[in-house]
Amino acid sequence: MSATLSNQVSQEKILTGDRATGQLHLGHYVGSLQQRVQLQHQYHQTILVADMQGLTDNGHNPKKVSSNILNVVADYLAVGIDPALTTICLQSAIPALAELSMFYSNLVSISRLERNPTVKNEIKSKDFGRSIPAGFLTYPISQAADITAFNATLIPVGDDQLPMIEQTNEIVRKLNSIANKPILKECKPLLSPVSRLPSTDGKNKMSKSMGNAILLSATEREIKQAVRAMYTDPGHLQIEDPGKVEGNVVFTYLDAFYPDKVYVEELKAQYRAGGLGDGKTKAILESCLQELIQPIRQRREKLMSDKGQLVEVLKTGTERAKDETGDVLNRVKNAFGLKLF
């Protein structure tokens, strides 16, 4: 609120989160987790364990969500997200998020939702057709509720999620127009500095169920196997042959994880010229990933051995989140003239 704020914490608030539908993997690590560990020192950061959003396409298979909530919390803590700096909270346990969603759903038309490019693509890829659950079509409204409930102004996203930011800001402007004063803040995207990490087979989005992702809980053996099976250059049959670096997942992972970037460039040059085998590049990558994941895995194991403690972390963050979001809900209720008591 003043220029003398300690630790130079920015006034911008960050909201981010994950659908609790699986353990987190290396894609999350480079795409968001690393960034969050840094951002928590500069910003008021909230991470939502999005169990409700996870249910929007798992309503009939809720175990997929419920069994992963503590996994995701353990992943957060294991990579260094600090609950003293970052509010880690559970979406379904914060009533204001549902209440705001109900208010906002009166301000967004069905056709507007159907035009949302992100949702359009997801509907196509999930093969919903007309059987799309209402909760899935309307989840951009629920995201707007999440963002505004925390007064968040900076939203870490991939560029495929920019339509979500636009939808949120449309709702913010409508609300402010109804209230006749700026009760909600518009948000802006914080684009991820790295592009999406490919799956180990180079084909699909990473997913635990497809077996093409390296989880943060991966064992030594799982890491070894995943790297060994990694997609490289199918035309690179003999060590002497020149090989392609583009689309070669081993090099993409080396780019993402190997600390010495100069060395990676040297490897690429050698691979392109011929004379560098996949066995060698994979060995380099594997040892790098083993070194990265080992301490995370160990911290994670310890965390998962005391689930009561994980629940406590989530509960404490959620209590804090309930306090914060109640204030925005009251402002929205006032805008609609419904705060009678």
Add this chain to the structure above:
Amino acid sequence: MSATLSNQVSQEKILTGDRATGQLHLGHYVGSLQQRVQLQHQYHQTILVADMQGLTDNGHNPKKVSSNILNVVADYLAVGIDPALTTICLQSAIPALAELSMFYSNLVSISRLERNPTVKNEIKSKDFGRSIPAGFLTYPISQAADITAFNATLIPVGDDQLPMIEQTNEIVRKLNSIANKPILKECKPLLSPVSRLPSTDGKNKMSKSMGNAILLSATEREIKQAVRAMYTDPGHLQIEDPGKVEGNVVFTYLDAFYPDKVYVEELKAQYRAGGLGDGKTKAILESCLQELIQPIRQRREKLMSDKGQLVEVLKTGTERAKDETGDVLNRVKNAFGLKLF
């Protein structure tokens, strides 16, 4: 729970309510209010002042809702609904209703909602087209949340609302199947004993804005004018002419409100035969309605002169409702495996 329940109160629970988009009128009086006054002695009855549902087609005009909440509460009390017997509560102030709606929305497809005949008709009559607000298309889900949140098993409805009961029971069955035990109760309709009262012009649905409804707050003069302007038989030009009773709004109202049914039948016979003028029938109806409305209007005026008291009634009922609905929410959260703390 046992056969020795005091006062022979049924174990069936009733949920009913009104969209808070206008003052209540004689149509509500015969269609639901009278019935509620009786039912409150036999049943555990909850009346929801449905401000959130009112917003589903008034999101950009929330005053239409907010300005009518206390009006509706005053109408209830003025006709004899007793807050000691009936829980009168405010929909937007009960978080569990929004939270349950979010859970249920993952179990209902968009195409199922679009097939709902009641919603279909309303979309047509409101001329929404594709600009239908998400909250409006999904309001049957929200109604299912309302009904189940209160464990309601008897729902007073007109026959045009039977699809709402069916939609609710579909959700109940899905939930019970997910929970693998009967955590929610199916409900059944309690059909209104009287058919819908026509508007005074005999043309449309009664509505304050169309000036074709007699409000429970109508002044002596307003009642007189409304009855004088009432639609009768346009072919009945002279007193001596035979007149038509069917579609003659004056007789429909006499049927609905005049206590002496035998006398009304005599009047009908005379009107059909010729020799009974509209002036006479209207005078009889007017005096009957003046007598009915006068004490309601007086109680209503007194109630509206102390809005703090009305807020208090609503607040007390809402607190009770919050206690009741929290239990069902917990059961649903448990079914989804999300009750972590």
